[in-house]
Amino acid sequence: MMRESQPEVWVKSAPTEVLTEIFHHAREDDSSQRCLRLPDAIARLANSPILSLSKVCSRWHTIALGSQGLWSTICAEGVLWTSVPHMAEILDLLHTALVRSGSTPLNIRAYGHIPPSAFAILESQMHRWSSVVLRCSWEQLELNIDRVDGLRNLRALTIRAPALQAPCTARWTHAIGQAPNLEQLSISQPFTPIVASTVLKRLRHCAWDLTSPTELTEVLSSMEFLGHTTTLRLAIYMDEMTDLWDDPILHVSNICSDVAVLQLGVPTEVLWQNILKTVFQTLTLPCLAELAILTFFRYDYMSWPHAEFLDMAHRSDFASHLTKLDIAICIVKDEELLDILSMTCMLQELCIADHSFLTWEHIVITNSLLEWLSQSTSLRVPNLASLDVVTRLRFDDCCLFDMLRFRSRCRGFSCYLRYHRDSYREVAVSRDVDDLIREQGLLYSCEEVGDSWSSDSDEEGDGT
Numbered sequence: 001m002m003r004e005s006q007p008e009v010w011v012k013s014a015p016t017e018v019l020t021e022i023f024h025h026a027r028e029d030d031s032s033q034r035c036l037r038l039p040d041a042i043a044r045l046a047n048s049p050i051l052s053l054s055k056v057c058s059r060w061h062t063i064a065l066g067s068q069g070l071w072s073t074i075c076a077e078g079v080l081w082t083s084v085p086h087m088a089e090i091l092d093l094l095h096t097a098l099v100r101s102g103s104t105p106l107n108i109r110a111y112g113h114i115p116p117s118a119f120a121i122l123e124s125q126m127h128r129w130s131s132v133v134l135r136c137s138w139e140q141l142e143l144n145i146d147r148v149d150g151l152r153n154l155r156a157l158t159i160r161a162p163a164l165q166a167p168c169t170a171r172w173t174h175a176i177g178q179a180p181n182l183e184q185l186s187i188s189q190p191f192t193p194i195v196a197s198t199v200l201k202r203l204r205h206c207a208w209d210l211t212s213p214t215e216l217t218e219v220l221s222s223m224e225f226l227g228h229t230t231t232l233r234l235a236i237y238m239d240e241m242t243d244l245w246d247d248p249i250l251h252v253s254n255i256c257s258d259v260a261v262l263q264l265g266v267p268t269e270v271l272w273q274n275i276l277k278t279v280f281q282t283l284t285l286p287c288l289a290e291l292a293i294l295t296f297f298r299y300d301y302m303s304w305p306h307a308e309f310l311d312m313a314h315r316s317d318f319a320s321h322l323t324k325l326d327i328a329i330c331i332v333k334d335e336e337l338l339d340i341l342s343m344t345c346m347l348q349e350l351c352i353a354d355h356s357f358l359t360w361e362h363i364v365i366t367n368s369l370l371e372w373l374s375q376s377t378s379l380r381v382p383n384l385a386s387l388d389v390v391t392r393l394r395f396d397d398c399c400l401f402d403m404l405r406f407r408s409r410c411r412g413f414s415c416y417l418r419y420h421r422d423s424y425r426e427v428a429v430s431r432d433v434d435d436l437i438r439e440q441g442l443l444y445s446c447e448e449v450g451d452s453w454s455s456d457s458d459e460e461g462d463g464t
Contacts, residue, residue, distance in 0.1 A: 068102035078112020105130035156184035223257035235265035280308035353390035414443035
């Protein structure tokens with residue numbers, strides 16, 4: 001009697017397209033975190049997950065080594081360049097990955113003290129660059145001026161370099177101007193004074209790190225060239241050589257910009273208390289959909305320039321187009337918040353906070369706010385779909401439930417309550433809220449404040 005052959009494992013015989021997609025996910029999972037150890041960094045550069053998959057069988061070997069897209073992400077960690085004895089091997093791995101990636105667009109992330117030999121290898125494939133993140137010093141980024149016209153595939157560029165050097169900047173500025181498909185630009189220096197307005201108009205995301213009032217002036221002056229679909233992220237840092245932030249005098253006024261999303265990263269109140277006021281006084285934003293005031297650290301806070309915001313909201317007509325407002329790091333009084341909501345009646349998302357150090361009379365999440373949000377009137381943010389608050393729980397639970405019941409009539413309404421540890425108490429209407437969750441589709445949570453309750457502006461900076 002002939003023994004029936006065992007059926008082949010399905011995953012081994014899956015279509016090539018399915019296996020390739022699975023392999024892509026294996027590669028993405030491996031690149032989610034930075035490598036600090038040399039062996040790990042070498043394994044990542046060598047694309048070890050794909051090499052491991054290639055050893056399963058001959059078919060997988062063919063797919064793993066023959067699918068160019070699996071090799072199109074190059075991640076060169078900074079620890080690689082500290083190992084002189086392994087440099088030849090590292091450069092060979094870099095060259096091998098580029099060869100196996102064929103002609104596909106490249107996603108490159110390179111960190112640390114990149115040696116000229118390594119950057120020359122990457123530069124030789126400049127015509128294939130698609131998304132590029134470089135974290136190093138400017139002198140390591142010397143471009144071959146004969147090649148910069150080949151950046152036709154470049155869509156996203158992030159450069160984090162500590163010191164600006166004019167000759168290198170000029171080359172990169174020329175390169176950026178010759179990238180017809182560039183949509184995302186994130187730079188640790190304000191390139192805007194020397195980047196053509198035609199380049200700025202086609203950007204969909206741009207970010208700058210600013211360390212002086214002069215740089216902020218330059219960027220604000222260039223905002224008028226940004227398009228109506230642009231997200232602009234400004235991170236304002238402290239420069240130890242600059243003592244002007246306490247009273248910045250910006251040589252710009254009446255800047256009108258069509259940006260869609262504005263994110264302002266600001267540090268502590270003590271050093272830069274006037275920045276927010278100055279920015280609000282300067283800008284008119286007739287197309288703004290989202291405004292976020294971000295912070296670098298968990299407990300940073302900013303005074304709220306209420307009069308300046310209301311003036312900006314009025315001349316920008318926020319009532320017709322602002323849909324998201326994140327001012328959780330700002331100290332806003334309850335009556336001021338009601339003024340803000342009256343001027344932004346199209347809001348869909350709101351993020352606010354009670355700060356733990358404030359006295360009780362400065363609490364913003366109060367009965368008056370909850371009652372205001374519970375009243376049926378066309379002027380009181382009828383489209384509000386998400387309320388995210390850090391609270392000291394100084395409100396009546398019945399007021400909270402009435403607000404949740406009223407708002408949950410629109411299915412999908414979400415309310416996230418996070419409370420300070422010293423303010424904890426049981427919420428008496430929890431069972432009633434559970435009924436709303438089941439019957440009305442309410443999204444609700446109430447939990448203690450975590451380590452990252454405030455907006456975090458320290459992103460990887462990949463330009464997305």
